[in-house]
Amino acid sequence: MPTSQKPEVVVITGAAAGVGRATVQAFAKRGAHIGLIARGGPGMDGLEGAKKDAEAAGGKALILPADVADATQVEAAAAKAEEEFGPIDIWVNVAMVSVFSPFKEMTADEFKRTTDVTYLGQVYGTMAALRRMLPRDRGSVVLVGSALAYRSIPLQSAYCGAKSGIRGFIDSVRCELIHDGSHVRLCMVQMPALNTPQFGWVKSRLPHNPQPVPPIYQPEVAAEAIYFAAHSKRRELYVGFPTIKAVVANMFFAGLLDVYLAKTGYKAQQTDQPASPDRKDNLWAALPGDHGAHGTFGSRSRTSSPALWVVMHEHKLAAAAAGLLAGAGLAAIKKAR
Numbered sequence: 370m371p372t373s374q375k376p377e378v379v380v381i382t383g384a385a386a387g388v389g390r391a392t393v394q395a396f397a398k399r400g401a402h403i404g405l406i407a408r409g410g411p412g413m414d415g416l417e418g419a420k421k422d423a424e425a426a427g428g429k430a431l432i433l434p435a436d437v438a439d440a441t442q443v444e445a446a447a448a449k450a451e452e453e454f455g456p457i458d459i460w461v462n463v464a465m466v467s468v469f470s471p472f473k474e475m476t477a478d479e480f481k482r483t484t485d486v487t488y489l490g491q492v493y494g495t496m497a498a499l500r501r502m503l504p505r506d507r508g509s510v511v512l513v514g515s516a517l518a519y520r521s522i523p524l525q526s527a528y529c530g531a532k533s534g535i536r537g538f539i540d541s542v543r544c545e546l547i548h549d550g551s552h553v554r555l556c557m558v559q560m561p562a563l564n565t566p567q568f569g570w571v572k573s574r575l576p577h578n579p580q581p582v583p584p585i586y587q588p589e590v591a592a593e594a595i596y597f598a599a600h601s602k603r604r605e606l607y608v609g610f611p612t613i614k615a616v617v618a619n620m621f622f623a624g625l626l627d628v629y630l631a632k633t634g635y636k637a638q639q640t641d642q643p644a645s646p647d648r649k650d651n652l653w654a655a656l657p658g659d660h661g662a663h664g665t666f667g668s669r670s671r672t673s674s675p676a677l678w679v680v681m682h683e684h685k686l687a688a689a690a691a692g693l694l695a696g697a698g699l700a701a702i703k704k705a706r
């Protein structure tokens with residue numbers, strides 16, 4: 370948690386909607402000064418909405434329109450954030466796009482665009498952050514990942530490739546920081562399915578509307594995990610029991626899961642509603658309007674995760690368990706006397 374009274378300076382990519390938007394609120398309610406990166410779209414409605422949220426929650430925010438697939442734009446946004454707020458303490462990489470499609474129907478351009486935004490966007494964000502944090506020897510970078518970084522599913526080959534790519538990339542950089550004796554921290558947070566606007570605007574070739582694979586969590590669960598990760602010394606955080614299950618199951622039963630997901634993964638990623646032929650997507654440019662943090666699956670979404678709670682409180686739980694054990698030991702000694 371923050372150690373000084375000075376507001377933390379935070380940059381969040383993908384801040385206009387979904388997890389990024391909820392993360393803005395999580396930091397703003399603790400008084401942070403936040404650089405908001407997203408493309409924004411005509412009128413910048415999502416970014417303006419995120420700024421209003423931040424100010425209403427007690428933080429400050431600066432709109433930094435940028436496409437994270439362009440390293441120059443990301444670097445310029447980082448420079449502007451520091452000009453306005455001072456040294457960046459925390460950088461959170463959230464922005465993403467995807468294409469829901471069988472690989473055999475994907476175009477090379479779609480695959481490249483998904484990789485450029487979802488993988489290289491996090492690489493460029495981390496570069497801009499480390500360029501500033503390493504000389505100061507302080508700061509924290511959070512990379513938002515997914516259970517799909519460990520266990521790929523059908524119909525999202527580019528996205529799954531990007532998420533597991535981030536894991537490979539950041540583990541390498543972490544070794545370098547340890548080698549250099551750096552105090553800058555890197556944490557990847559692996560998320561479960563979340564109720565965000567993603568499924569309403571992701572490019573899709575599926576016959577029915579896309580949906581997150583249940584169980585689904587509200588984005589505020591993800592945002593609190595990101596806030597926690599940014600202030601912890603962990604290298605990685607698994608959010609929710611479904612994420613832990615996916616990681617562990619893939620470790621032991623990868624082949625069986627290939628078959629299981631081949632059978633269930635198509636249906637699980639679609640609602641019963643046929644997709645409209647006029648469906649708009651956000652692959653190449655942001656859509657107009659303010660879409661906020663939530664998608665349309667609120668009634669099916671969980672607002673908390675007991676597994677995450679245990680992880681976030683494990684030091685206190687360990688201390689309590691040690692206390693109980695010590696108490697039981699003393700009682701046993703007394704009785705024996």
Ligand SMILES: NC(=O)c1ccc[n+]([C@@H]2O[C@H](COP(=O)([O-])OP(=O)(O)OC[C@H]3O[C@@H](n4cnc5c(N)ncnc54)[C@H](OP(=O)(O)O)[C@@H]3O)[C@@H](O)[C@H]2O)c1
Binds near residue numbers: 513
């Ligand atoms: N939702 C889930 O089920 C789920 C599950 C596991 C992990 N995650 C992870 O959570 C993170 C957020 O996902 P989400 O579901 O919140 O996505 P989302 O609802 O689609 O929101 C994506 C955000 O990224 C921004 N963005 C998209 N392309 C961009 C670009 N080229 N440059 C800059 N910003 C861009 C969007 O704003 P603009 O359009 O204005 O640019 C928006 O703010 C991702 O890292 C994702 O992998 C999500």
